[in-house]
Amino acid sequence: MSSSDSGSDEAMTDAQQQKGFVSALEMPDVPSQKLQPHLELRRTRVLCNADAPDNTDTIQYSGAYASMGVDNSLRLDQFANNFRVEVKRLTEDEMEFDMVGIDPAIANAFRRILLAELPTMAIEKVLIANNTSVIQDEVLSHRLGLIPIKVDPRLFDYLSENDKPSEKNTIVFKLHVKCGKKGPRMTVTSDELKWLPSGSELLKASEDSNSSSRAETYTSFTCSQDSLPEFSSNPITVYPDIIVAKLGPGQEIELEAHAVKGVGKTHAKWSPVATCWYRMLPEVVLTQQIEGKTAEVLKKKCPVGVFDIEDLGDGRTRATVAKPRACTLCRECIRDGEEWEKRISLRRVKDHFIFTIESTGALPPEVLFTEAVKILEDKCERVISDLS
Amino acid sequence: MEHTSFGDQRNATFSLTEEDHTLANALRFTLNQDPRALFCGYSIPHPSEARVNVRVQTTGEPAREVLKDACQDLMLMCQTVRSTFDKAVADFKKNP
Numbered sequence: 001m002s003s004s005d006s007g008s009d010e011a012m013t014d015a016q017q018q019k020g021f022v023s024a025l026e027m028p029d030v031p032s033q034k035l036q037p038h039l040e041l042r043r044t045r046v047l048c049n050a051d052a053p054d055n056t057d058t059i060q061y062s063g064a065y066a067s068m069g070v071d072n073s074l075r076l077d078q079f080a081n082n083f084r085v086e087v088k089r090l091t092e093d094e095m096e097f098d099m100v101g102i103d104p105a106i107a108n109a110f111r112r113i114l115l116a117e118l119p120t121m122a123i124e125k126v127l128i129a130n131n132t133s134v135i136q137d138e139v140l141s142h143r144l145g146l147i148p149i150k151v152d153p154r155l156f157d158y159l160s161e162n163d164k165p166s167e168k169n170t171i172v173f174k175l176h177v178k179c180g181k182k183g184p185r186m187t188v189t190s191d192e193l194k195w196l197p198s199g200s201e202l203l204k205a206s207e208d209s210n211s212s213s214r215a216e217t218y219t220s221f222t223c224s225q226d227s228l229p230e231f232s233s234n235p236i237t238v239y240p241d242i243i244v245a246k247l248g249p250g251q252e253i254e255l256e257a258h259a260v261k262g263v264g265k266t267h268a269k270w271s272p273v274a275t276c277w278y279r280m281l282p283e284v285v286l287t288q289q290i291e292g293k294t295a296e297v298l299k300k301k302c303p304v305g306v307f308d309i310e311d312l313g314d315g316r317t318r319a320t321v322a323k324p325r326a327c328t329l330c331r332e333c334i335r336d337g338e339e340w341e342k343r344i345s346l347r348r349v350k351d352h353f354i355f356t357i358e359s360t361g362a363l364p365p366e367v368l369f370t371e372a373v374k375i376l377e378d379k380c381e382r383v384i385s386d387l388s
Numbered sequence: 389m390e391h392t393s394f395g396d397q398r399n400a401t402f403s404l405t406e407e408d409h410t411l412a413n414a415l416r417f418t419l420n421q422d423p424r425a426l427f428c429g430y431s432i433p434h435p436s437e438a439r440v441n442v443r444v445q446t447t448g449e450p451a452r453e454v455l456k457d458a459c460q461d462l463m464l465m466c467q468t469v470r471s472t473f474d475k476a477v478a479d480f481k482k483n484p
């Protein structure tokens with residue numbers, strides 16, 4: 001008894017002591033630093049209602065909640081603490097990861113850069129020496145342009161207008177296929193493209209036929225590319241097995257293809273990704289307890305199996321949300337009348353991105369993403385130096 | 389890049405060439421998050437011209453400085469993203 005008394009006495013003094021140092025911000029009539037739940041929901045979630053998504057904006061303005069005493073401005077330390085990346089899947093040419101705690105404005109910038117502003121090498125010029133196939137020269141050239149080339153674009157320079165094609169900015173491939181006169185029809189695939197490390201082999205037609213100087217080719221390499229350390233052990237190849245053309249008996253294609261560095265903004269063939277997209281994390285919330293028959297119906301409704309049924313022990317069952325991540329937001333579960341809309345709330349988490357990158361093979365997907373972030377940094381740096 | 393401000397450092401429009409939504413939208417976010425920015429927005433005057441106009445109005449500081457700080461913030465965010473991402477990838481590669 002006495003010991004418990006002294007204990008409560010101590011607690012009293014502690015509380016009093018703390019009271020002495022209470023900060024003005026923690027007094028009950030001062031607004032708290034936290035948003036009220038309904039506002040927090042609107043700030044952080046997109047509500048996917050039966051008719052249309054609601055509340056899709058992000059609240060960017062720093063003073064949006066000033067009247068409630070909540071600061072909405074950016075603090076970098078806070079950002080660094082909250083920001084999180086979790087890799088879900090990573091293979092040679094595909095990756096999926098979760099990026100949490102970032103505004104869509106910036107996540108979208110990364111996506112746009114990946115699609116349109118990361119350079120790769122692609123065939124830009126095709127010198128056709130002979131083409132008797134049914135595919136027109138233009139179509140054939142276009143098809144060749146879209147073939148992904150497996151080479152690190154960072155090892156090359158851009159070829160600008162006044163530059164001569166050299167070993168630093170051009171990759172030359174040769175394609176020479178002929179279908180036998182009596183043989184069956186032939187399929188030409190991208191493997192037939194042979195890398196010419198010493199540059200073009202086609203001679204430019206010179207006006208002066210008896211000129212003593214060596215006949216010029218279409219490139220001016222100072223050395224062979226396979227003598228360079230970066231290519232000596234790994235020759236440049238293209239993505240195999242892509243059908244380029246079909247040849248009938250006696251038909252022939254002979255050409256040279258020159259690949260240069262470029263970005264997806266100019267032409268999609270330079271895009272380093274097959275595709276790159278993100279979706280926001282789905283959140284499925286049961287606003288009421290759904291039991292028995294209704295739970296069964298709900299479980300059946302969802303085509304991707306988001307819901308499961310849980311045994312409550314006393315013979316009753318209830319629906320649970322087992323795999324919210326799989327939700328495709330088809331809204332099938334809230335389609336059958338208003339009572340369903342009341343039972344289930346479909347939402348998306350505004351700052352949680354499920355990011356997928358599919359590389360075409362020039363660089364692995366994780367390198368592509370880091371390069372994309374670097375490009376955004378460079379853009380900022382450019383603006384800063386222009387302003388200074 | 390032009391800087392058009394009419395005798396008033398606080399309000400300015402910056403015309404960024406060779407840029408598009410990618411940078412402008414990200415910058416608008418960091419600008420909006422800066423308490424010194426009273427207003428900011430961007431527009432692309434013509435879709436076939438590679439140019440965006442970023443409008444910044446501030447509470448007192450020169451608009452140029454606020455925009456510069458916004459770029460700085462964006463850059464620091466990118467650096468955080470990059471280091472966090474690299475770490476996550478390295479972790480995943482170690483134990484997938």
Ligand code: SF4
Binds near residue numbers: 329333346
């Ligand atoms: S919206 Fe579609 S996928 Fe998502 S939980 Fe409902 S039925 Fe399933």
